Amino acid sequence: ADFTVFAAASLRDALTEAATVHEASSGDHATLVFAGSSALARQIEAGAPADLFVSANTDWMDTLEQAGRIDPATRADVLGNALVLIGHGSAAPVTPDTLDLPALLGDGRLAMALVNAVPAGIYGRAALESLGQWDAVAPLVAQTDNVRAALALVATGEAPYGIVYATDAAAEPQVSVVMTFPQGSHPPITYPGAVTTDAAQPQAATAFLTWMQTPQAQAIFARHGFTAGG
Amino acid sequence: MDWLGPAEWQAVALSLKVALWATLCSLPFGILAAHTLARREFWGKSLLNGLIHLPLILPPVVTGYLLLLTFGTRGPIGAFLQPLGIVFAFRWTGAALAAAIMGFPLMVRAIRLSFEAVDPKLEQAAATLGASKLWVFLTVTLPLILPGVLAGAVLGFAKAMGEFGATITFVSNIPGQTQTLPSAIYAFLQVPGGEASALRLVLVSIVLAMGALIASEVLARRVQKRVNGA
Amino acid sequence: MDWLGPAEWQAVALSLKVALWATLCSLPFGILAAHTLARREFWGKSLLNGLIHLPLILPPVVTGYLLLLTFGTRGPIGAFLQPLGIVFAFRWTGAALAAAIMGFPLMVRAIRLSFEAVDPKLEQAAATLGASKLWVFLTVTLPLILPGVLAGAVLGFAKAMGEFGATITFVSNIPGQTQTLPSAIYAFLQVPGGEASALRLVLVSIVLAMGALIASEVLARRVQKRVNGA
Amino acid sequence: MSVSVQITHTQGAFTLDVAFEAPPGITVLFGRSGSGKTTLINAVAGLLRPQAGRIAVEDHVLFDSARGLFLPPHKRRLGYVFQEARLFPHLSVRQNLAYGRWFAPRSAPRADLSRVVEMLGIGPLLDRRPAALSGGEKQRVAIGRALLAAPGLILADEPLAALDEARKAEILPYFERLRGEVPILYVSHSAAEVARLATTVVVLDQGRVIRQGPAAEVLGDPSVTPLGAREAGALLLATVKHHHDDGLSELDAGGHALFLPHVAQSPGSTLRLRIAAHDVILSRARPEGLSALNILPAVVVEVRAGDGPGAMVSLDTPAGRLLARITGRSATALGLAPGVRCHAVIKTVAVAPENIGAPRSAEEQP
Amino acid sequence: MSVSVQITHTQGAFTLDVAFEAPPGITVLFGRSGSGKTTLINAVAGLLRPQAGRIAVEDHVLFDSARGLFLPPHKRRLGYVFQEARLFPHLSVRQNLAYGRWFAPRSAPRADLSRVVEMLGIGPLLDRRPAALSGGEKQRVAIGRALLAAPGLILADEPLAALDEARKAEILPYFERLRGEVPILYVSHSAAEVARLATTVVVLDQGRVIRQGPAAEVLGDPSVTPLGAREAGALLLATVKHHHDDGLSELDAGGHALFLPHVAQSPGSTLRLRIAAHDVILSRARPEGLSALNILPAVVVEVRAGDGPGAMVSLDTPAGRLLARITGRSATALGLAPGVRCHAVIKTVAVAPENIGAPRSAEEQP
Ligand SMILES: Nc1ncnc2c1ncn2[C@@H]1O[C@H](COP(=O)(O)OP(=O)(O)OP(=O)(O)O)[C@@H](O)[C@H]1O
């Protein structure tokens, strides 16, 4: 059957590859729709023809669940990600214990996604808070509308440092990972998935969601830098 | 050309279709609105003028969100039109609607300026020769504002080719249905290493829009030449 | 008014400042470009025309990214300007530059149409009376294209008030420095339940832009009246 | 078809306040620059809605403020030759000429395109656009466009001003022929044109009608001479009697022979002649051996001293009322006074071609 | 200051190919509609760059294709009255008038604003914008704008076409006075204007000069009569002798008295008179008892039969060469042939005011 997946834009490559593999085994064709989680969530609320939603953000999934637009029984955290501090070029690594961001930055900026609105920014802020760096760094933060733009700021050297997902940092030669934030320093970064209540192909969607949690699928995601969900 | 995948070709074709329809369908309304603003005095004219400019003033995401709220299947207008077989939500028609609305202020301004430049004495002359208001418009005013109409159409078309925020917010990014070139470019930019693919699409976008631009210039020059002599 | 927080007021003030400077500073260039396109024939004219339209055609993110690459502190132009004390990165000046460039095609089109509507016979008459090219321009052409210049300025201003994608990509979102109204609105829309706050800012945005719109119409009418008699 | 106009309209510091009845034929509006001629014509065309008044062509009311009636211009079946040509810049000369035809009722009598084109001498211009025409060429195309619209009312605002004498001489007869068919309001500054064309003359000054009436009366009235004394003259009717071999035509004016350069009309037809007052010489005795061929016996009706050294002498002749403008000194020397008999000498060629017109309408024929 | 023009220029199907030298004074360009007058003037103004040729005012070369020299219009110190007014719509009448002054060199002699305004009768219009002016008012402002630019060369393309006779009569003397100061190229269709103003006449036809020369010569040449036979006439020079109490002025023309309505010039000054050929009556015997006061003895030089029933008689009089247009029949009846003595009768008032001009320049005074 043909079914439609609304997924966070950052999942584009990984999910495309996974869906191709899945189609070969199941015969179900997935139409993949990538956009910001917030846009997708609103569209599903407005009746978009999505069978499955994979969000980068638990808040939006919660909102849809409260609105009764997803089937709570199918909801599962399918993927995880790590948060890293990156530097322009080949910056020297630091450890969480010795991290002194204000000193590192000097009069440079720290690039992050919007710290109140975009998941990567929210996680980053939480991490800095728990490491006791936020208050000192806050005035130096340059916020972008998505993680990729923050990455671009560091890649071009406009900002010496930035906080992005590990998946983003991996493929950008102009930046180096300076530090990976400890798991406990921020809420777990999870990508929840759920089948929508209006789904035209709930079976196929559920099957795909289930398959995504199999080791075969998780291996694909791991290759793109994602960690296991939950 | 094999440096674009089938999905990308689809996006190119869709973008052209969307931009063409958006331009063609909004043109009569654009001329009407421009005429109204240039030639009539009425209560609420400022309001109409403001309304037309709204998509320029608001962040595209807001326009897209408002479109989703009104023209979505659950929105007041969307729900009204659906039984008539007119559906915008998550269809290419919706992308065209979004593009048309975003380009409308540009189109109207250009045409309005042309209206204001027409010498009313020529229209009077036509009236003394027996032409009714409609005929005066068709045989004198319209030919004389043709350069402005062309300029308006080209602005609308270019804007439609580049429109992204409102479109992706309103009709999402469904391959083959609503994934236009800018949405595809956006999706590429959201994943690590997608820049090269995005660049390819940017080039295609530029080539197409330039073609339209040059064609319009050639046409406009021909029109102008006919008026200026020979 | 206490229904807007201090950060929001800051965004309002900044948006106005950015839009005003963007409009005023780009106006001379807009007039120059419009004049060049309307009156001169030269090799590469199509290219220049295309270049000016580029920000309309490309998704704003791309424009912002290109700005970052050229006007960033490490970009060729940015690096050149920096020693002169002209810095765009993470400054409101950068936001103004982005807004100006995004609004430039709209401005140029409007002014160009006005140039094309000026009767060259009047300019000839001025020349026979001893006015050099520059004086002809200042005393005859410019007053006659004033309505178009106004229209162009208003389009540019409105666009500057609404510009978001290129701005946030280029100069990110630093409260008080580069957080314009659209960035603030966008941020609100990214989180569930942020609609009410976004709506407040949208209303402010509309009121400001409408004010500019109405002022421009009144001004344009006065100019027109002087020409049409009495 | 008569035209009746009564309007009041104020624009800026200027108030137009006119009322006149124009009988069938050509009504010439005459007046100084800024006296309101164009404003008046625009009101008749419906391009301007007067603040009050009534405009009608025969029984066909175009405007009546009392009844709130205002016929839009396109329903008035006009042929308006504007003071500035106002050609459509995007249309070729041919398309400009044809424009009015598209909208004329099928049944309307149509002027012949090729004939009008030939009369106006615009044949070689048909495929050009207005931008490539000279000033006079534009004006001619504008005349053609109005004439070809099969109008029921012609408005012409100084249509011949930009043209040379030879071209004027070719176009004037066309207007003359139209005189019997369509009512015409015609603005002109040229006394010769007025004399030749006008059935009725309406003289405007500062927005008011200061004189109106049949052309012969207004032009022949020495007390008015609105056109400046030099332009005063009388209109005579004469019948063609014979065309002589030496190129002269002999006419009968009240039983006396008048010789003119060959006229086109066949024997028996009636012509209007304009005799300018300054072209008449008076003599008590019948002069002999003069090169002037036309000598009419006359009786002085009135001698009116002008503001200068001149005097205007009204004369009764067998051919009708005549005006002669001479010096006061001569009037005294010749002892001219009402009742005195004398002879009026008119140079043959002083009866200029443009002052020879076809009679205006049947009822005027003697 | 003389003007020398030699240009070739092709636009569309029309080729302008002219060469002429205009001595100081007013050079009138005369020719039918579409003959190339405006094109020629535009070339002199620099609004059009001819394909080849040379244009110079005295030693000041404005254009020379051989040397690749082309002075832009704003460096030519022009006062151009366009065929259509071309007023600046965004400026008031006052600002339009002042426009050229901004750019005139400080040292240039300046026409007096209030005097020009009064002459043109545009005082009440100064604060209006062009859109609120009548056709003739626009044209008058355009004339004022050109005159007030302190020009070194005046180009006037039918400047008086839209004006009434009275207004023309007020403006013509101004151009006359300028004749000695600034070279003027003047397009006109009016024979009266030509006769009154022209120092030199250049007759154009289909883009070529078919006749050029001093006004008296071109206008007095019966073989050319480019203006149509009716307009032929001769120019005489006469000296004011005395102003009589009855309003007549007595002039001396070659020892013979001529009587004219009062002229403004004081005794001793010299005038040009235009005597239209059709205003002259011939008689073998000296006629007596005529109202016409001016009778000159004359000797027939030539009798030229025209294309119609008329004949043009050239006469030698003590006052100069005179033309008389009479019928062939009269010529035969009077036995006119070269060498025959006769008398030329000229009606006093036929010497019309607009044909009385100040002499053109010092060297022409007799
Ligand atoms: N842009 C053009 N292209 C081609 N031919 C032109 C153009 N402008 C004028 N002409 C032709 O050139 C000739 C001369 O025009 P010009 O305007 O000099 O005439 P003119 O003597 O001023 O006539 P008028 O008395 O009617 O104003 C005309 O035959 C006209 O049709």
Ligand SMILES: Nc1ncnc2c1ncn2[C@@H]1O[C@H](COP(=O)(O)OP(=O)(O)OP(=O)(O)O)[C@@H](O)[C@H]1O
């Ligand atoms: N829009 C206007 N506002 C105010 N006054 C005007 C307007 N248009 C014309 N006038 C004035 O009205 C008067 C009559 O103008 P109109 O055009 O009827 O004159 P006209 O008799 O046609 O003159 P002309 O022979 O110069 O064309 C003039 O004094 C003019 O200044």
Ligand code: MOO
């Ligand atoms: O693509 Mo996201 O869901 O905004 O990081």
Ligand SMILES: [Mg+2]
């Ligand atoms: Mg008028």
Ligand SMILES: [Mg+2]
């Ligand atoms: Mg001309």
